[in-house]
Amino acid sequence: MNALTTAQVVRPASLADALLQLQVAAAHSAPLRPLAGCTDLLVDAHFGKPVDPNFLDLWPLRSELGGVRWTDAGLELGALCTYAASLADARLHAEAPVLAAAAQLVGATQIQARGTWAGNIENGSPAADGVPALMALDARVRLASVAGVREVPLDNYYAGYRRSVRQAHELITAIVIPHASLGRPGQWFRKVGTRAWQAITKVGLAGRFGWQDGRLLDVRIVAVSMAATVRRCPAMERVLAGASLETLDVAALAAAQQQDVRPIGDVRSDSRYRAEVFQRLVLDAIRQTAATQGAGR
Ligand SMILES: Cc1cc2nc3c(=O)[nH]c(=O)nc-3n(C[C@H](O)[C@H](O)[C@H](O)COP(=O)(O)OP(=O)(O)OC[C@H]3O[C@@H](n4cnc5c(N)ncnc54)[C@H](O)[C@@H]3O)c2cc1C
Structure with missing residues (x-):
């Protein structure tokens, strides 16, 4: 691995060819790095991050x-x-x-x-x-x-x-x-950044908040910038499953959040800010989806 000065770019003729090229390269301990839109890879190269010198350009396979x-x-x-x-x-x-x-x-x-x-x-x-x-x-x-x-x-x-x-x-x-x-109500996406557009997420939430007869029955909670990876939050989902606005246990939800994710502090936000904002994003999603699906008080 070295900063990108010269690169070998393999252009496969078909998907089958691409898989064969990957296999051969991996067997020779010289793996090929797949290259798609290149919007992440070029940034790495631009900032001098170590980049593999061998690429497999997938772009010619757009029809497949x-x-x-x-x-x-x-x-x-x-x-x-x-x-x-x-x-x-x-x-x-x-x-x-x-x-x-x-x-x-x-x-x-x-x-x-x-x-x-x-x-x-x-x-x-x-x-x-x-x-x-x-x-x-x-x-x-x-x-x-x-x-x-x-x-x-x-x-x-x-x-x-x-x-x-x-x-x-x-x-x-x-x-x-x-x-x-697919087609589920209450699909939800919120991104908190330094500005409305073109921002890297400081804290984010994606999920599903599906209400039926005043209860949350279809719940997915996915946390962004709250752990080493984007992470689903099963403990929070368990607390919310079957809850109504009246029975919602906010303290239990906060405790579950700590089980699921413990954010770090970095150049974009500190850990306390992330934890607080994420909790507010979840509560906001619950209230807003309840209102739009007729489960509000
Ligand atoms: C100005 C700018 C703004 C951006 N804004 C955002 C933003 O708001 N939100 C966001 O999430 N991202 C953002 N990005 C990051 C980037 O655009 C996205 O992550 C994008 O989805 C990467 O897709 P790509 O096709 O360009 O990936 P590439 O750069 O081609 O590849 C990225 C990685 O995926 C691997 N890869 C690609 N395709 C395959 C495959 N089929 N099989 C196996 N491995 C594969 C590559 O080897 C590489 O490791 C931004 C980037 C830039 C430059």
Whole structure:
């Protein structure tokens, strides 16, 4: 690994060719780094971070790996599906509004035109915007290699800070959102940054807050910039499951938050600010979704 001065870029002719190239390179201990929209990779190179010298340019495979696909099983975003391509899909706005909300807040038009959901996942930033929205919809990551295909739930995809379970010979080929997660009411996305647009998230929340007969029955809570990775919050979800506005136990919710996430302080925010703002984001989501779904007091 060295700062990027010269690079070898392999351009595969097909997906099968890409998988073969990855396999051969990994077997020779010279792994190829997949390259999609390059909006993260170029920033790394620009700031002199160590960058692998060997790349696999996926962009020529847009017809195989691009786009939004609706299947009987649900929604598939190809590995080269950009935020712009997602925002052009009317059904995605209707059935997966949390994805549209996140996509609209990623960078500006230029970044949305090149940046991909798969790149956002694999980049592994705890402040990512695409990852939490996908996690709120129970997304699975489809990994392919010459040996076959496996799918990993996105909330099990990270092994630590910027480390995923993907192996060097594997490629993300799609992100799959199950049919059961689509069209759900109460999909939610909030990003707190230093300004309304073009900001890195200081604290964020993606989730699902589905009410029925005055009770929260469908709950997903995903925390952003609150841990080493974007993280789902199962203890908070348990406290909220079945709660009404009258029975909501705010103290128990705060205790559950401490079990799920313990934010660090860094250049963007201190840990106490993050913890307090995240709790307020969750309470705000509960009250607002209750009001819009007729569960309010
Ligand atoms: C000005 C600017 C603003 C930005 N604003 C935001 C923002 O608001 N919110 C946000 O979340 N991000 C933001 N980003 C970061 C970036 O745009 C996103 O993370 C984007 O989704 C990355 O996608 P990409 O296709 O460009 O990834 P790339 O840079 O091509 O790749 C990123 C990583 O993913 C790997 N990778 C890519 N595709 C695959 C695949 N199919 N299989 C396996 N590994 C793969 C690469 O090897 C690399 O490690 C911003 C970046 C810039 C430069």
